[in-house]
Amino acid sequence: MRSHAEIELTEEVPFQVMKGTWQPVANSAELPPGKIISYRLFDIDIVVARFPSGLMAAEDSCPHKGARLSRGHLCGEELQCPYHGWRFNVTGECTNIPSLIDPPKDKLRLSHLRHFPIQERYGMIWVQMEPDPSVRLPDVPEFEDPAWTYLVGPPTSFKAGFRREIENYLDMTHFAFAHSTTLGQAASPTVxxxxxxxxxxxxxxxxxxxxxxxxxxxxxxxxxAHHRRQRCFLPNFTTIRQTFADGDERVLVHIPSPNTGTDCTCFWALAVSPGFNGPPPQDQLQFAIKVLDEDRIMCENQMPREVPINPSRGGWGVLVTPGDTLANTFQKSFRRYLLDRLAVKVNGTG
Ligand code: FES
Ligand SMILES: [Fe+2]
Structure with missing residues (x-):
């Protein structure tokens, strides 16, 4: 039995472990019936399509000669490869090989797509690259409460690793600097x-x-002034609840979905409490887009592009307290999260 201390955390571990989690790959609105998109998740290109009978996610590479299936098109209940016209159904089975008059069963079986569990929730489409039925999306009741106004923001690409985005989202000491033109100057720079x-x-x-x-x-x-509650569901689903003096509330979520080790796409949404006495929800969304863009610029300015998994300069080796306490809590908790799951893989138990 190997303990946490004996397990080495390398830069590859986060993706190995996170492939078992649900990650957003598109807003629902981006994928109307008949639409096919390509998305890079954990360094792997996937094709995501909405068939008449449901959603499908698979490796974006045809089992025949590797053509990108995302360049193909949907013919009813089948996705057709653009190169030689092989067809696949919503469960990834190859249903037709046009160049064979009568495709033998074994050939069809070998041609099955490598496909992934997929679900739709919170106005987004989520993919789990390694099936694990025990992993569920966090519940955020306000996002599904019809009395609240729920708006999904435009997914925003960051040329920065997902942990840079999370640290930024948790960070409360950058407002007066990075957001001086939008959020304004902090009355006090202390946390x-x-x-x-x-x-x-x-x-x-x-x-x-x-x-x-x-x-x-x-x-x-x-x-x-308001009360702020930030809730991080590991590995990368974080909500911020703001409760104002008059009882009005907003709940925001950020999920930076990892594209590569140094790029992510921030999926996000905003829920506004019933009868919110302030800017209309659409204005709040537009305002949040501007603020997020300022965050994106800051994240893309950082070197290295991802926070190193082990403490180091430019990562989380040089910290100030209490300003970086929350970022530090994330890095420590994330490491523990990885080590717990690695221990299960290595030892076969918790
Ligand atoms: S590469 Fe897809 S059918 Fe040939
Ligand atoms: Fe920010």
Whole structure:
């Protein structure tokens, strides 16, 4: 039995472990019936299609000669490869090889697509590259409560690793600098007292959030003092709940879906409580797009492009307390999360 201390964490481990988690690959609205898209997840190109009977995700490489199936098209209930016209159904079975008059059963069986579990929830399409029925998406009741206004933002590509995005999302000391033109200057650059609790599936941070001094009239309420609760469901699903003095609330989520070791696509959404007394939800979404773009620029400015998995300069070896405490909590919890799952793989038990 090998202990955590004996298991080495290398830069490859995060993707090995995370292939068993659900990751967003598209907003539902981007994939109407009959549409086919390509997406790179964990360095693997996948094809995602909406058949009349449902969704399908598979490796974006035809079993015949490797042509990109995402360049093909849907013919009813079949996805047709653009090169020699092989066809596949929604479960990835090869249903037709046109160059064979009567395809033998064994040939068809060998031609099965490598396909992945797929589901649709929260206005997004999610893929799990290694099937694990025990892994579920976190529940966020507000996102499915018809009394709330739920809006899904445009997925935003970052030329930065997903852990850079998570650190940015958790970070409360960059507002006055990186967002000085949108969120405004912090009345005080110090971090409020944070209450951090660890959970089996991640961690939570609660803090009173101070008012920001806005340079203009942009959605003023969003900068007013509020209670902030950040809940990270490992590995990369993080919500922020803002509760204002009048009881109004907003819940945001960011899920930076890893494309490669140094690129991610941030999927995100916003839920606004019923009767929110402030900017209309659509304006809040537009405002969040601007703020996210400022974050993207900061993340893309960092070197190296991904936070090293082990402590080091430029990663999480040089920390200030309490400013980086939450980022540090993420890095430590993420390492523990990886080690726990590696131990299961190595030892065959928890
Ligand atoms: S490469 Fe797809 S049918 Fe030949
Ligand atoms: Fe930010």
């Amino acid at each position: 409020p007292d944070m209450d951090i609790s660890l959970h089996a599936d991640g961690f939570q941070m609660d803090a009173p959030f101070p008012a920001l001094e806005s340079p203009h009239e942009q959605p003023g309420k969003l900068m007013s």
